């Protein structure tokens with residue numbers, strides 16, 4: 001089936017759906033998204049973003065990950081805030097290039113934001129772990145943000161990495177590279193030079209994150225919603241962090257995946273740097 005044969009979706013339908021699930025002007029919303037889950041959107045990603053901007057207004061805020069994973073060992077080029085494409089979906093890549101959208105300096109886990117809190121959510125990214133305490137996700141949580149997983153599930157939810165840090169799970173220092181507690185990323189600095197950036201508390205594997213869904217539903221943190229044709233999840237970040245901190249206190253390895261060949265999760269379970 002080509003895109004043109006999918007159900008047609010308009011900006012108005014998306015705005016209506018957002019109102020129906022309780023998104024209001026002034027809200028702070030983080031969006032993880034699958035564009036194709038909506039059907040065929042006239043105008044593509046830009047239409048979707050305009051719908052969210054209309055629903056939230058500039059008094060609200062829209063936050064998206066624009067990760068580039070600029071690790072030299074993964075053969076990724078140095079992160080250039082203005083040029084490096086987002087690797088986490090078409091909507092995020094279009095969003096970061098739109099007017100009045102700011103992007104953070106982080107070479108692996110950058111975010112882009114629009115609206116009232118855009119400057120606050122994107123500032124000082126190099127001073128903090130990418131998704132931990134002090135990160136944009138921490139600030140988003142403190143501001144009482146709502147998360148929408150548009151056609152995706154918790155495996156794509158960056159806030160669960162923040163939950164790992166907030167719960168101080170014992171494996172935060174275990175990275176992809178055995179034997180060290182850091183990774184090396186690289187970026188183009190303000191003078192146009194390539195520089196290395198040392199990364200601590202590297203966000204690891206998220207293939208087990210979907211296991212959080214029943215717990216989040218039980219705690220009233222996750223609601224299953226529909227945005228036009230897209231089966232989606234709506235989350236209250238404060239309830240989510242509270243529920244996950246509790247869960248991770250009794251079962252610190254709960255969010256790790258169960259794939260026996262997953263290098264990092266196996267080592268994280270043993271907490272072997």
Ligand SMILES: [Zn+2]
Nearest residue numbers: 205257262265
């Ligand atoms: Zn894993």
